[in-house]
Amino acid sequence: MAQSTVLGAAGHMALVALVALGAACSPKQVNRIDPATVTDLSGRWNDTDSRLVANELIRQSLDGGWVRRYSDAHGGTAPTVIVGDFTNKTYEHIPVGTFVNDLERAFTTSGAVQVVAGAAERGDVRAERADQQQNASASTRTRMANEHGANYMLQGEIQAIEDSEGKEKVVFYQVDAQLVDLESNAKVWMGQHKIKKYILRKRLGL
């Protein structure tokens, strides 16, 4: 009887030791990888889609003749763009800021287009400028009512169409962007990029 109790306790201890060993050797692994690497896990919108959209909109907008037309008409001055509403009309959570910021960065880096702070950003800037009028010395104070007016507003939207049957799913994303002349409402440039994904979910053991 006593021998069987001792054997039972040893079995329990062995089991606990096995569980502990299993936990210590858990398969979780974290690696830093190149942000340009394509990593499709769930099939939903991801960083690669954002990058592809940004690349295509950058190419289309900078290759479009609107920059040249504006510069020619204004003695070489670069046009100024403000970012307006970029609407996500899909049911997915899509952070549009990633590719919109890429587009803004490309405009600024290229030197072909000037970008001014949009409605979401300028609140802080204006508050700081107003604060300076009270608290900064006259020689370092920034001037009020001297903002650079934009010529064009960048607007856009992203839409998605889904189709699925069994283990298969197709998702189609369409991103449309446009630059609208703030004075005349004329659309001077329209860009578009489409992504179609085919997702096949393989069941384990099948």
Place this chain on the structure above:
Amino acid sequence: MSSPMMTRAAALLALAAVACTQQHLDPQPVTILRTGDRAPSADSTVAAARDRTAPAQARELYARDSIMAAAMMGCAPDVCSAVTRGEVTLGMSETQLMAATRTTPAAWSIRRAGDAAIYTSARMEQTPRDMVAPVALVQVQKGEVAAIAYAEPTGVRTVARAADATADAQARATAQALVREGDMLVAAGDLDAALARYDRASILLPNDPTLEYRIATVLDKQLRPIEAIVRYQRFLHQMELERIQAVGDAYAKQAEAIAHAKERIIVLEKH
């Protein structure tokens, strides 16, 4: 059922099942990026755009600065002042016209005939502008600006005399355009919109009795007697009856309006 019959039935069933089986998609030939591939970068596109745009913009800026320097050499003080302010004025040279609008020849479509030239925008959507408004057309005669047509929200305003270029003249032209719009709205029966146009015009033309008379008449038609009386009285006051004594042919129209205003004041005050 015999065995061959069963075999045939099974074969038919299998055939039907195969026919109804969903066709699987094979995305293999059109796959663009797979897991593990590298997404392309836009850096080369941006660099190419910079290399392409920067020299063109620098060339245009250099041309604009050269035009400005040439325009400012030996110019009359008032023309120099206008160029510096960025306003096109009559009597400017073609170089000064470009300097005032901060443009180069690339912005203009220039048509010449003898000693005259017509400057219009090279592109419909990019009209050159000075500090006043977009410049739709400039007529140059013997090397000097003879007339300017501005594209304003109320229509095209032409400046062909020095008096037309003043701020007062601009206000008068805008007010007249608003009065014309108001008259059209009255004719269309939209009295509220017409009154809005007349009110805006009356700010630009504060002492115009005919405008006051129009406003009074509209208010009278809208059955707003108190405001109508005030406007009729203001109209009479502005006409300065004692001084004008409007009885001659030249004032026949005003005399009729004066008589009507007096009559309406009496009628409205009685109610």
